Amino acid sequence: MRIVLGVGGGIAAYKVASLLRLFTEAGHNVTVIPTEVSTRFVGTATWEALSGNPVSNSVFDDVHQVNHVRLGHEADLVVIAPATADLLAKAATGQAGDLLTNTLLMARGPVLFAPAMHTEMWQHAATRANVEMLRTRGAAVLEPATGRLTGADSGPGRLPEPQVIFDAAMALVQGQTDYQLPLAGRTVTISAGGTREPLDPVRFLGNRSSGKQGVALAVAARNAGATVRLLAAHMEVPVPAGVDVVPVETALQLREAALAAAADSDVIIMSAAVADFRPAEVSDTKIKKRDDSADPVITLVRNPDILHELVELRNSALPNAAGPAGDHQLIVGFAAETGDSHGDVLAYAQAKLQRKGCDLLVVNHVGSDKVFGQDTNSVVILARSGSEPQEAAGTKTEVAAAIISRIGFELNHVSPRA
Ligand SMILES: Cc1cc2nc3c(=O)[nH]c(=O)nc-3n(C[C@H](O)[C@H](O)[C@H](O)COP(=O)(O)O)c2cc1C
Known part of the structure; x- marks a missing residue:
């Protein structure tokens, strides 16, 4: 495919x-x-070297080829x-002062704009009108992502991430009208990894979560066009590019970060392994081993149920949000379940979904060697809307893609907010 890539200032x-x-690698x-x-x-020089094609921004270079006509046609x-x-603004008003704007007027194939500017400029009535005009004429204009801008400000x-623009471009060429990615313009908060509950300055109670599934979810959400905030407890994998990271250690820190993030999140995915209990007391000094003293006794206290609190917060903010997906925030829980003589995994998970009140529950069937630290996973996604349970298995990347795609479906087709 021949692509013209116009780069703005x-x-x-x-x-x-x-x-x-x-584009070139594809x-x-x-x-x-x-x-x-x-x-x-x-x-x-960067564009010439990376594209392998000559680069110009003037209609008066290589006039014998009439570049803007040739490029626009091809x-x-x-x-x-x-x-x-x-x-x-120039594209909306049909200006033709340079090679790029001339080419835009000549082009008859799909045109995709990936905007980037300060929030005030994006929200200005003039820009809104220009975007509206371009969309009315059939051009595709992506929603910009939300996040850190040029300076210290954000909004x-x-x-959008290069992969997001690439995917939207490919969707557009294939004639898909929903080239806007399923989570475009949405803010998604994801907790990942395992919390650590300190006993003293050197010891903690932890768990085996590697953070791989949470990080795969963050990448999938980012690639689906979302602005992603990763609440990162202890993880054995690096955080991905293009996501905002909030490091946390304990369940209480994760609770604080999750409740704060809830204020502007369209989706919250609680995939971290959060300790149910923490030591009642944290010693300021290392607990000493003394031959003459009795074995130490560690008293544990319950940690708060963060998922439940998030649901309560969401429902209290909008009391009528008791519909299947709520009408303003989609909350996704994770559950590691085992079956026993009283019920199978799904029966326990269904009961948990009702009890917690979240919109989707991703259920892992845990066994001795399953899930933790591995590169593959197998889950069932249960929905409070009552739709059929959906199975997803494969690499954690594949499972994440299935979960994110289901979230996109719930937001865009089930929730009244869409
Ligand atoms: C440091 C710096 C960053 C800028 N970033 C943006 C930006 O992200 N989006 C934007 O619309 N304009 C931005 N501008 C302003 C544009 O450069 C200016 O409007 C210019 O006329 C746009 O040229 P173009 O039509 O070639 O894109 C920035 C200017 C400076 C000096």
Whole structure:
């Protein structure tokens, strides 16, 4: 496929090098057209070297080829990233002052804009009108991600991750009208890893959670277009790029972070292994081993049920949210269950789903060698909406994709919020 990749003059231009790589590695022939301003952020040498094609931003280069006509005609797809407020305005009003805007007017294939700018610029009535105009004319305009912007500020306006733009572009070329990814514009909070409950300055009570499933969920949610906040307890895997990380250690710290994150989360996935109990007392000094004294006794106290508290908080914020998926926040719990002589795993899990009041419950059937630390997983997803339980098995990446896709379905088709 022949792709024209227009690069606007925003700070996020550097991220477009990764997007270009995704296109070329998928076998596409990419011509990059950087605007004059964008070359102050990333030079043309980068685009020429990475694309393997000559780069120009003037209609007066290689005039014998009439480049804007040729490129516009040949392009199977035009992607503009970052689409600055200025470029959106120029495209919406049909301006043709440089090679990129001329090419946009010539192009007859799908056009995808991936905006990036400060929140105020994105929300300005002028930009809203330009985006509306472009969408009305059939162009695809992605919702920007929410998160850290150029300075210390954050909000909607961040360039979607390169993989997100790539996936949306491929969906658009295949004629899919829902090129907006299932979690575009949504904020997803995910807890991952295992909590550690201190006994003294050197010892803790922990668990075997590696964080692999939670991290796979974070990657899948990010790739589905969400802004992802990862509440990271102890993990044996690195945190992925493109997600905001809030490190936590204990169940109480995780509770505090989760309740704070709930305020702006569309989805909360509680996949961390949270200790049910913690030592009642934490010694300030290392508990000593003395030959003459009795064995130490550790008294445990219950940790709060964070999932239950999140559901209560959600329901109290909106008392009528008792519908199948709630109408403003989707809460997903994880349960590790074993069957016994009184009931099978699913029966216990169904009871837990009703008791906890979350919208989806992802159930692991745990056994001696299953789940913890492994690269594969096998789960059943139960929904409070009463729809059929859904099984997902495979690598943790595959299981995460199934869970995120189910969440997208619940948000976009089941919840009244959609
Ligand atoms: C450091 C810096 C960062 C900028 N980031 C953005 C941005 O992310 N989005 C945007 O719309 N404009 C941004 N601007 C302003 C644009 O550069 C300016 O509007 C320019 O005219 C856009 O040119 P273009 O049409 O070639 O994209 C930034 C300017 C500076 C100096």
